[in-house]
Amino acid sequence: AQKITQTQPGMFVQEKEAVTLDCTYDTSDQSYGLFWYKQPSSGEMIFLIYQGSYDEQNATEGRYSLNFQKARKSANLVISASQLGDSAMYFCAMREGPSFTGANSKLTFGKGITLSVRP
Amino acid sequence: DTEVTQTPKHLVMGMTNKKSLKCEQHMGHRAMYWYKQKAKKPPELMFVYSYEKLSINESVPSRFSPECPNSSLLNLHLHALQPEDSALYLCASSQVLGQGRGKLFFGSGTQLSVL
Numbered sequence: 364a365q366k367i368t369q370t371q372p373g374m375f376v377q378e379k380e381a382v383t384l385d386c387t388y389d390t391s392d393q394s395y396g397l398f399w400y401k402q403p404s405s406g407e408m409i410f411l412i413y414q415g416s417y418d419e420q421n422a423t424e425g426r427y428s429l430n431f432q433k434a435r436k437s438a439n440l441v442i443s444a445s446q447l448g449d450s451a452m453y454f455c456a457m458r459e460g461p462s463f464t465g466a467n468s469k470l471t472f473g474k475g476i477t478l479s480v481r482p
Numbered sequence: 483d484t485e486v487t488q489t490p491k492h493l494v495m496g497m498t499n500k501k502s503l504k505c506e507q508h509m510g511h512r513a514m515y516w517y518k519q520k521a522k523k524p525p526e527l528m529f530v531y532s533y534e535k536l537s538i539n540e541s542v543p544s545r546f547s548p549e550c551p552n553s554s555l556l557n558l559h560l561h562a563l564q565p566e567d568s569a570l571y572l573c574a575s576s577q578v579l580g581q582g583r584g585k586l587f588f589g590s591g592t593q594l595s596v597l
Contacts (some may be wrong), residue, residue: 396584406570408525408588454524458584469538470586472524 366390367473374478378443384440384454384476392416395459397438399429400468403451411453414438439450442478450480451475485509486572488573488589496597497563505556505573514556515586516548517572525572531556532578563596570594 368387376382388397399411405414414429422429430439442449455473486507495501505514513532517525531550534563544592545567547559556573570593 400588402597405590406572406593407505407590408572408574410585410587413585444582452522469527470584475522476522 365461366471367457369455369476371476375478375481376476376478377481378447379444381441381443382445382478384442384453384455385480386438386440386473388436388438388455388457390436390457390459391454392459395457397429397431398456398458398464399427399438399440400454400456400472401451402475403448403450408454412440443471443479447480447482450478486573486587486589488571488592490592491590492593492595494595494597495560495563497561497565499563500559500561502560503558503571503573503594504587505558506554507587508554509569509575510553510577511575511587512553512578513576514550514574516556516558516575517574517588519570519572519591521570529558554565560594563594565596568594568596 366389371385395416397414399407401411410417412422412427412429415433415452421431427444429442430441452475454475456470458468458470489504493501515530516528518528519525527540528542529548533552534550545562549557570591572591573589576586
């Protein structure tokens, strides 16, 4: 079974509008971390936002916010006021287990979502 | 300085060649990683080094040989590769256990083509 599920094959959004990218996850661990990364065509994986399983508030980083619904095991990324530079592939990822911040805890990626921002 | 630097950015090699990919970070991270990524696919973990010791090898073929000569450098030595090894190779680093919430910092990758 997939641990990270991203089912949206491609998303389009008009510049300056908000967009939500979906991510669901599967784990039996109580301790885990959820991450979103952006990968533009240049190839670099850029960290966007992090949510810990015990964090009571949804994470926010500038225009990025994470809609964390623990009971539903979803961690959707919300991008407000989209910009042309937001066009990229977006990956949801998870590290799990009691030592999930450790190097030996693998970061598992979803298949990714391609976001295109229209002018 | 929050950069992970990878060289070269592009590499074309024949199946009989020997080449090396280099990765460098100066963030004081003691965990470093190699990932392989095919186009439009998620990155796949290859190797993890923790405190300069190999801690994870994801059953990678021996034609890929990692090396971590010091805490700032990570190499990936390539020998007798196959065309299916053509991919983007990403290096990443992170703080180790209990710190940094496990966030990985990635380089911009080496795009490898095997002819």
